[in-house]
Amino acid sequence: MAAEDSACAVAHGAEGSPVETPTLVAVFASPVAEFLLRYGADLGYRTVLYDPDSSRAAPGATAVLPDLDADTDVVVTxxxxxxxxxxxxxxxxxxxxxxxxxxxxxxxxxxxxxxRSLGVPEAEIARVHRPIGLDIGSRRPAEIAIATLAGLIADRNGRPGGFFTR
Incomplete structure (x- = not known):
C-alpha cells in the first residue's frame, strides 16, 4: 500500500506541520471584511480590522494601523x-x-x-495586487471572501490557484 501523502493525512485528522501564524488585515469595515476575518480566523490567521474612520468602523476595529510584518497579508475591501x-x-x-x-x-x-498624489514611488505602488482572489465568479460578500482567501493561500504556497488538470 502506498504511503499516504501529508495533505491527505491532514484531511483525515492528522496534525499538519507547524507553521507561523500569519496576520490578515482587512482595511475598511465592509460586508466582505466581515467574512474575510471570520474565515481567515478559521484558516489560522491572526485577524485585524483596520478602519481609520472610527465613525464608520465596526465593533472591534482599530483606527490605528497595528504593527505589520513580512508574514502579513493586507486586503483593502x-x-x-x-x-x-x-x-x-x-x-x-x-x-x-x-x-x-x-x-x-x-x-x-x-x-x-x-x-501617486501622495508621492508614493512607482515601485511601491507596483506592490499592490489588483485584481485579487481566484476568478470563481464571486457575487456575494462570502464568495468574494472565499475567492480572496483561496488566492492568498495559493500565493503563500507558491501555486497559481485554480483546478487541477489531468
Whole structure:
C-alpha cells in the first residue's frame, strides 16, 4: 500500500506541520471584511480590522494601523473610500508580505492615482495586487471572501490557484 501523502493525512485528522501564524488585515469595515476575518480566523490567521474612520468602523476595529510584518497579508475591501490612498500608503510603509485592493479588473484601480498624489514611488505602488482572489465568479460578500482567501493561500504556497488538470 502506498504511503499516504501529508495533505491527505491532514484531511483525515492528522496534525499538519507547524507553521507561523500569519496576520490578515482587512482595511475598511465592509460586508466582505466581515467574512474575510471570520474565515481567515478559521484558516489560522491572526485577524485585524483596520478602519481609520472610527465613525464608520465596526465593533472591534482599530483606527490605528497595528504593527505589520513580512508574514502579513493586507486586503483593502473598499476602493471608494476617501482614505484609500493614505491607508494604503501607510500599509506599504511596512514590510507586509502581500497587499491587494478589491475592485473591477477592467479599470485602473483608484489606488494608483491616490498613491501617486501622495508621492508614493512607482515601485511601491507596483506592490499592490489588483485584481485579487481566484476568478470563481464571486457575487456575494462570502464568495468574494472565499475567492480572496483561496488566492492568498495559493500565493503563500507558491501555486497559481485554480483546478487541477489531468
Amino acid at each position: 473598499d476602493h471608494h473610500r476617501p482614505e484609500l490612498g493614505a491607508a494604503l500608503r501607510d500599509v506599504l510603509a511596512r514590510p507586509v508580505r502581500w497587499a491587494g485592493v478589491m475592485g473591477n479588473p477592467r479599470h485602473e484601480g483608484p489606488h494608483v492615482e491616490a498613491l
